[in-house]
Amino acid sequence: FVLTQPPSVSGSPGKTITISCTRSSGSIGRNFVQWYQQRPGSAPTTLIFEDKRRPSGVPDRFSGSVDTSSNSASLSISGLEAEDEADYYCQSYHDDSWVLGGGTRLTVL
């Protein structure tokens, strides 16, 4: 299966943005979805695991959800800050195969 993300999103400081991740086949609810943030020149870090859980240290401005009706997962970032400008990737797996979305570049205006 393929996970499709929008190539880019943008938002102003203090606003809320949402990044979608649509699964091409099989139910989005079948396997957990994770989200990663990657700043330029750095390794990715986990923002959301198991659809909506946050690792310790990740602010609650970041939240994850799954919508089976649209077969997609979403990452929302509220109270946008300049430091949120980065690339974001979703990930899921099925049958011993892992898939990453193509990535979304977030620009904070």
Added chain:
Amino acid sequence: QVQLVQSGAEVKNPGSSLRVSCRASGVSFRDDRFHWVRQAPRQGLEWMGRIIPALGSAGYAQKFKDKVTISADESIQTVYLDLSSLTSDDTAVYFCARGDGFDNWGPGTRVTISS
């Protein structure tokens, strides 16, 4: 805490082979699952394959089946990524990651293929 330490940057000639390593600490190494992820210049992340050290067997993304071999050495808690018949297309940063959710990531190893 969990730490994944990767080997240093490499510059290799086309046609050669390469081994990248990832040493883990703070984990239950043999029962965990370790992955390799590639990021070509200005591109996204691609899952290459995984290994569970306790089982010894690796699984690969179809795209990389003929290019890579993943192995592990439990005695030194290290996983390896072997890349063969290198071409310029293999120029990338290679990350190791731990767990089904890629809970922890190594810092990446930059590989440059150039004559």
